Amino acid sequence: MSKETLLPKLAAHVLEHGLGGASLRPLAKAxxxxxxMLLYHFGNKETLIRELLAYIxxxxxxALDMALRDTRPxxxxxxxxxxxxxxxxxMMQPFMVLWWEIVAGSARGLPGYAEAAEEMITKQLxxxxxxxxEDDPDPAGGARYLLTLxxxxxxxxxxxxxDTAREGLLASNMAED
Amino acid sequence: MSKETLLPKLAAHVLEHGLGGASLRPLAKAxxxxxxMLLYHFGNKETLIRELLAYIxxxxxxALDMALRDTRPxxxxxxxxxxxxxxxxxMMQPFMVLWWEIVAGSARGLPGYAEAAEEMITKQLxxxxxxxxEDDPDPAGGARYLLTLxxxxxxxxxxxxxDTAREGLLASNMAED
DNA sequence: AGAGTCATGTAGCAACCGCTACATATACGG
DNA sequence: CCGTATATGTAGCGGTTGCTACATGACTCT
Numbered sequence: 001m002s003k004e005t006l007l008p009k010l011a012a013h014v015l016e017h018g019l020g021g022a023s024l025r026p027l028a029k030a031x032x033x034x035x036x037m038l039l040y041h042f043g044n045k046e047t048l049i050r051e052l053l054a055y056i057x058x059x060x061x062x063a064l065d066m067a068l069r070d071t072r073p074x075x076x077x078x079x080x081x082x083x084x085x086x087x088x089x090x091m092m093q094p095f096m097v098l099w100w101e102i103v104a105g106s107a108r109g110l111p112g113y114a115e116a117a118e119e120m121i122t123k124q125l126x127x128x129x130x131x132x133x134e135d136d137p138d139p140a141g142g143a144r145y146l147l148t149l150x151x152x153x154x155x156x157x158x159x160x161x162x163d164t165a166r167e168g169l170l171a172s173n174m175a176e177d
Numbered sequence: 178m179s180k181e182t183l184l185p186k187l188a189a190h191v192l193e194h195g196l197g198g199a200s201l202r203p204l205a206k207a208x209x210x211x212x213x214m215l216l217y218h219f220g221n222k223e224t225l226i227r228e229l230l231a232y233i234x235x236x237x238x239x240a241l242d243m244a245l246r247d248t249r250p251x252x253x254x255x256x257x258x259x260x261x262x263x264x265x266x267x268m269m270q271p272f273m274v275l276w277w278e279i280v281a282g283s284a285r286g287l288p289g290y291a292e293a294a295e296e297m298i299t300k301q302l303x304x305x306x307x308x309x310x311e312d313d314p315d316p317a318g319g320a321r322y323l324l325t326l327x328x329x330x331x332x333x334x335x336x337x338x339x340d341t342a343r344e345g346l347l348a349s350n351m352a353e354d
Numbered sequence: 355a356g357a358g359t360c361a362t363g364t365a366g367c368a369a370c371c372g373c374t375a376c377a378t379a380t381a382c383g384g
Numbered sequence: 385c386c387g388t389a390t391a392t393g394t395a396g397c398g399g400t401t402g403c404t405a406c407a408t409g410a411c412t413c414t
Contacts, residue, residue, distance in 0.1 A: 001391095018285055020197045023371065035372080037392065045372065100281040107277045107335040108195055117336040125341060141348025148345045152329030158284040159294035164302060168325045171318025178361095200401060212402080214362065222402065 003041050006031050007055045014052060015094040019101050022049075050112030053102070057119040060095055064127045072134050077173070079131050080146050087154055100158060121147075180218050183208050184232045191229060192271040196278050199226070227289030230279070234296040237272055241304045249311050254350070256308050257323050264331055277335060298324075 013030035014022055024035035024045060031038070042048035067086055073079040087096065099120070105113030128150070129143035136142050149169070156165040190207035191199055201212035201222060208215070219225035244263055250256040264273065276297070282290030305327070306320035313319050326346070333342040 020281075024373085025370080034393075036374090036394085039373065040391075097284045100277065100284045103332060103336055104197075104277040104281040106337075107274045114337060118338070121333070121336060121338055121341075138348050141344055144341050144345030145349040146345070148329035148333060148342045149326060150329065151332050152325035152327065155280060155328050155332060156298070156325060159280055159298060160283075160291060161295070161298055164298075164321050165325045167318055168321030168323070171315050172322040201403085202400080211363075213364085213404090216403065217361075 001031075001033060001037070003051070006033065006038070006041065007052060010048075010052050011056050011059060014056070015098055019049070019053075019098065019105065024048075046111055050115075053112045053116035054119070056098070057116045057123075060120050061123040063092070063095070064123055068127070068130070073131065074133055076133065076136065076142055076146065079128075079133060080150065083128055083131060083146070083150060084153060087150070088157075096154065096158065100155070178208075178210060178214070180228070183210065183215070183218065184229065187225075187229050188233050188236060191233070192275055196226070196230075196275065196282065201225075223288055227292075230289045230293035231296070233275070234293045234300075237297050238300040240269070240272070241300055245304070245307070250308065251310055253310060253313065253319055253323065256305075256310060257327065260305055260308060260323070260327060261330060264327070265334075273331065273335065277332070 009031040010027055013027055017026075024038055027048075028035045028038050038048060039045075042051060069082070073082055086092065102113050102117050102120070106117040125143060125147050128147055129139055132139040132143055132146075153162075153165040153169065156162060186208040187204055190204055194203070201215055204225075205212045205215050215225060216222075219228060246259070250259055263269065279290050279294050279297070283294040302320060302324050305324055306316055309316040309320055309323075330339075330342040330346065333339060
């Protein structure tokens with residue numbers, strides 16, 4: 001069994017159980033191998049995690065690409081609502097939970113985390129920019145503004161303050177209701 | 178040595194080394210005790226972490242209170258800039274790094290994390306609201322909006338995308354330059 | 355003074371951690 | 385057919401994990 005066949009199973013395990021407590025033997029069992037073989041393929045745990053994070057970032061990118069709509073939104077607000085709804089889809093939930101773990105690891109300087117965060121947020125920004133209204137006066141700046149607002153909203157949602165974010169967006173005429 | 182004298186030292190250790198890898202023996206050494214005594218006082222590790230998070234949330238609140246300015250800002254932009262500058266202070270850095278770990282733990286449902294996140298973000302919102310311009314037409318909604326934008330900005334900053342956030346704020350006339 | 359409660363040290367347990375040494379099976383090129 | 389590279393299993397090492405059993409000092413109440 002090669003790296004390429006291992007990585008999807010490892011990613012599935014990490015998406016379900018998180019990165020923090022991930023240790024070799026459970027990872028190996030999830031991938032139907034042994035810790036011995038994981039180290040044989042990846043050398044050590046650090047590079048395993050590094051390659052796994054890179055792989056997961058790639059999967060995330062692909063998922064975003066698949067979610068591209070054919071119709072462009074007409075307003076920034078509609079654009080924001082769409083991408084927020086996208087982030088709230090059940091399919092995206094494991095990515096969301098893992099995302100904050102990647103952010104935390106990046107903040108603490110864990111190896112490989114910053115690179116994965118960079119790739120994922122860049123992809124998200126590209127995707128958001130491609131979803132901006134066609135007649136937007138400043139798609140690049142607007143996408144960055146919406147991304148900032150979006151990530152703040154997602155974070156507040158994840159700690160149970162979704163209401164706070166919604167009220168804030170309402171006050172700025174950015175919410176859906 | 179009682180809980181009350183232990184908690185500050187435990188908090189210092191966790192602020193420096195993070196929550197994820199925190200185990201009893203290093204924690205005990207940092208607090209000049211033994212793992213045996215930590216369990217004697219707290220019962221088990223889970224409630225230790227829970228009480229430690231509650232304590233840290235309290236310390237964070239106190240730090241925010243100390244940072245209150247006597248002069249109110251004149252605009253929302255000035256308000257935002259102030260609180261962002263506050264978050265970037267070196268004194269606040271360990272809290273910032275720990276904050277994302279708390280968010281991640283909250284997202285994954287770890288015990289005690291959601292409560293700490295709730296307390297810290299509520300405090301931040303209160304503080305932000307108290308710092309809103311006096312003549313603001315909607316201080317409550319505005320504070321919530323600024324909080325959302327602020328947290329998005331801080332997150333992007335922590336993963337090395339501070340530029341992205343700044344350009345986004347520029348495009349929304351919220352940046353300082 | 356004796357009894358009991360609180361605080362603390364010592365020692366250890368079973369499980370898990372990342373990782374390695376060693377043997378072996380299989381496959382392929384000479 | 386033989387040697388060599390690749391892939392895999394078994395066993396184990398030294399260290400860490402959360403937690404517990406047991407003893408013992410110190411102090412307090414009667």
